[in-house]
Amino acid sequence: MTITAEQRRARILDLVRELGTLRVVELAERIGLAAVTVRRDVAALADAGLVHRSHGVVSLPVTETAAAGPIGRNWAIGMLVPTVGSYFDEIIDGARSAADAAGARLLLGISAYESSDDRAQVDQLLDAGADGLLLTPNWKPGSHPENSTWIEDLRVPAVLVERRAAPDSPFAELDSVGSDHHHGVLMALRQLSSLGHDSVLLAAREDSWTAYQVRAGYEEATRLLGLDLHPIVDIHSGGDMEPVATQIAEAVAGGVRAVLVHNDQSAIQLVPLLRARGLRVPDDLALISYDDVFAALAAPPLTAVAPPKRAVGSAALELLLNRLGSGHDLPVHHVELMPELKIRTSCGSADR
Template identity: 60%
Template sequence: MAASADRRRARILDVVHELGTVRVADLAARLDMPTVTIRRDVAALAEAGRLRRSHGSVALPDPGAHGPAGPAGTVGGAGGAALLGAAGQGAAGVPDGRGRVIGMLVPTIGWYFDEIIDGARSAATAAGARLVLGISPHEARDDRGQIARTLESGVDGLLLTPNRLPDGPAEEEEEEEESDWLGDLPVPAVLVERRAAPGSAAAGLDAVGSDHRHGVLLALRHLAGLGHRSVLLAARRDTWTAHEVRAGYADAVRRLGLEPRPTLDLHHGGGPLARTDPERVADQLALGAEEGVRAVLVHDGRDAIQLPPLLRARGLRVPEDIALVSYDDAFAALTTPPLTAVAPPKRAVGAVALDLLLRRLGPADLPAHHIGLLPTLTVRSSCGALPGQD
């Protein structure tokens, strides 16, 4: 049976009393416990003023220091119960983030992540915390270095969107190896729009993201309800969202009994996030229409909004000849015709991730959370259905 939180924290304090200063990773090894568990206990002890954290190491607090739970001392008995029972929340259930600095690392600013950042920023402001933003570009593949530089600024916790993408069994094994170091971070971290490989050291991290597979199922189920038995997927392949959309398409086609079609690859080389060629995409959609495909789901929205006039130039009308659904709803309503669109809950992802991280920084002994927020489908005229028809 796993040791109770009180006993674990008492053992942690015993080791720190003995050694003076010790790295979190060494502490976990000495106590033969998962690093993520020790990190949570250390955070609770530091919150209570019983330990002092500094860049991956812990030590006893300065003499005379007092934490929020009173004078420094060993956790146990009623004192430990009080520590576990403290929710660390402010008014109306908002976590108390006063004095907290949260580092947020994203692969890009613009389009998709702008809304996620905005959601996290709003939640941080409401909690009294400060958000510090960093960029680790898709092209750089330098997550580890970027995270190290962010940690040097003295952040209390991290919202992370690593770049690594699985694209098959070999890549998934490589991703597991490369993500192991994420499980040994010196501060609590929440993965945002990512989830670590099962079985990896990072799998114990909290994760908040959109359930893109559910979003694809919503789109294909709607099109199937309109009588389409074959739906083409036109998708990028250079982002995590694209990977999940492609996997969701395979799942949805099987679940709905649709005729599977090869995915039209919108990424045509030139590195991650290279611009697609909308003329080429329109040509291939026109070819698919000649083969009897009359419905398409397009990821992402930037490609979807360019297609109606290009298809019209090829003698194909939306929705009369091709039903078109966009996987993103940022500007889908502004096109002619307005596009039916799947909307990932981007702002909510940022807000929930920030909220979860602040709770992780509190004294409560929370289990790891893997949270999938469901996208929504807004029906407009581009698929031939009336708005609101499902």
Template identity: 60%
Template sequence: MSISADERRTRIVEAVQSLGSVRIADLAERLGIPAVTVRRDVAALADAGLVRRTHGSVSTTTRPAPVPGAGPALGLLVPSVGSYFDEVIAGARTAASRASAHLVLGISSYDAGADRVQVEQLLKSGVHGLLLAPNWTPDDRRGGRGWVEDLPVPAVLVERRAVPGSPAEELDSVASDHRHGVFLALRHLRGLGHGAVALVARRDTWTAHEIRRGYAESCELLDLPAEPVIDVVTPAVDADAVADSLAEACARGVRAVLVHNDQDAIQLLPLLRSRGLQVPEQLAVVSYDDVFAALGAPPLTAVAPPKRAVGAEAVALLLRRLGSEDPMPVHHVLLLPELTVRESCGAVRA
């Protein structure tokens, strides 16, 4: 069974952290992944500063030892490495470096219960504060969140928003306003004359849930009919079914779609062409994330959450919290995405 790029890269980082240093060929054999794929993933991870690549080997990145008078150590928990969170990590690393702070990375997974284990490891490493992107969804109001009440150090939620009434509501947070991002996409397509916009979306992440909610809200605000959401459960398996659903939507007059995320949108392009749907002539496509969107054929118009800015602002907020002698009010910060217009929507901005 194939695995996603995010899952591959998470496994690679975990293996490298466990082994310290390993030849790429040995790593590929250990993980059961083709060596050419491992080399490509290692190159991307090295560019993001998550591993060190030298002469056919890969090793953990060196972290400066704490020195008296230097900034604090900050633990960063992410659900995976690769694509979206690479940019969040990069923004956090830059901000921490400028403040002479030390960033310690913890990689969880999208499995329930993994977050707490990783946070305990970060705390054992001696971090002074935590930046947390846990495996939560907006609709989960019950389990898996109580442990945030017992944290012995200040914490900031990253790309997560507190559910009202939950323990997390007492934590600082910095996140992209994904609902606003969806509004930008639908407003742009509405302005191009589209009377209906379809949504292709996943269900497995916080962002996916926020996009679904943003779609319903934006359709109402813009007086657009809310089309049945086309679900993506397993991207590689569902791609043909998604393309068929879009072809059916086009047959009934829908000529625009928002796809979460870039990877799924790029995979859809050739499948749409095989069904006689040219982009953007027969179908205007906007993707969400803007990690790989510019590499599409045609280049994809995309909503770009401020990923690096989220990481940087989360570090800045945590450092303010650590350095404040007076009580600070809880901060819930939302940063607005932007829309990057390219060829796939049929209106390249001058």
């Protein structure tokens, strides 16, 4: 028996009101019609203001959603991260707290810093029923995300977390929430400059998105503050900090008295290696760490740039829930949160 367009659309409305957010393909399966037909009906309903649609997802208008209860109720949110431990633990914790407060459920996928794993992990999250995604894809620092074209085909809304697509990227229209690492570096160098340093060395990793942002921020901050720009001391992923300590000691012999180190683990390893070379922190060398995960536990405690990790996770989760509730009526958000500078012992004082 053939049903009319009005009957189809009434059935779509009934299902969305009963079950909440649904994908178009799920609607088609439940109604027993071709997805292309349902997609046209959803478009007509959206034009009439009866539903919202975004990235293949259909939901109630925000007014009906608000009347139905908390915005996150019964939604499952998939979260893709490149690792657990250290930095991302706090981001996950922020997202989990926001999800709990909203009545949503967080599902975690870990892609182990291998871009080839991203899609498999996301597919697993979608199969588990994720209605939206928080994505930290394994993009190579400074490069176009060529291995992430699958993101364009996602059937649910997604928010980038601690990632920002280039303006000419097909992913520039995605929502994103992250830390303003450029400003974090500027805060560190401004503090050292206020202590009388006109020359600051950067020792940094080169294998992560944050490391790339710190490196770019260093060049920008030295220019803005009128500081001497030095070649960056590379910290390789193998973990051997002896060559790094040697290069820093050579820079000190050349007149440098301050260093910014990315990240905490590297900075903590450096302190005794520098001491073995006759350099004490902060007496002979002011040191600031970047990340502030373990910096307060060092001996001496390290002054550190602290990206707002928990706040990033919370803000990303809340933005995604707003996207699920508001659909295409919500403009694309590119949110950058400001780090803090936690002053401790290792950067010394103006009267050193």
